[in-house]
């Protein structure tokens with residue numbers, strides 16, 4: 001069978017996803033598929049492709065099959081149980097980078113490192129930055145370590161296991177960043193099966209969804225310098241409640257919308 005015939009096999013999976021899958025199996029760039037579409041494909045590859053296609057049709061995430069995904073123009077390894085980097089989170093990185101000039105020396109802290117996509121992006125964009133980052137999940141910390149090595153920033157990413165601020169007790173940072181779990185627990189059952197594979201701990205913020213931010217607002221003041229700031233990804237419907245929460249705790253807050261026009265990033269400063 002030729003490659004182009006394999007691509008034509010009927011499926012509800014989008015052509016783009018099928019191309020990405022085939023490119024992955026053939027170890028070529030997705031854009032090169034059309035240059036080699038007359039190539040004969042082995043029986044083994046056909047079987048592998050059809051097996052993966054079935055998984056995709058059942059809702060298994062393409063990213064977990066590929067074992068990697070792009071974030072801010074770079075590729076990160078991904079693994080079941082750890083959040084797949086999302087395009088919305090790129091805005092969080094952009095906003096942090098706007099606040100840390102390229103020539104300065106900074107020490108930041110990330111809560112809930114996951115794949116490491118946020119901390120590693122910041123480290124690659126700011127060569128004088130040092131990041132501390134934690135997570136409660138071993139799988140996430142192992143993956144972040146792997147990604148840090150892949151992008152050669154492992155010397156500047158200090159990974160710690162623990163809950164929220166507990167691993168950095170007594171330290172102060174130029175900034176704290178986090179994309180925490182923020183989905184209310186009642187929504188778990190309605191999430192697509194593939195999304196649920198990213199794990200409860202990655203996604204669910206508690207009964208109301210914004211419990212992480214309540215704890216964070218209580219504690220963050222102790223961990224940022226007077227000139228420091230914090231940057232958080234938030235749920236699209238949490239902007240006003242979180243603005244109120246942080247303002248009442250004595251912070252000045254700005255909220256930024258993502259490219260879909262939804263509230264997505266909250267930046268806070270001590271008054």
Ligand SMILES: C[S@@+](CC[C@H](N)C(=O)[O-])C[C@H]1O[C@@H](n2cnc3c(N)ncnc32)[C@H](O)[C@@H]1O
Pocket residue numbers: 082083084085086089111112113114115116117118134135136137140162163164179180181182201202203
């Ligand atoms: C939404 S994911 C974000 C992962 C990654 N930073 C990203 O943006 O793709 C949230 C991460 O926070 C971790 N986490 C959840 N609760 C935490 C807590 N109390 N302390 C530290 N990490 C936590 C989860 O294990 C998960 O890896």
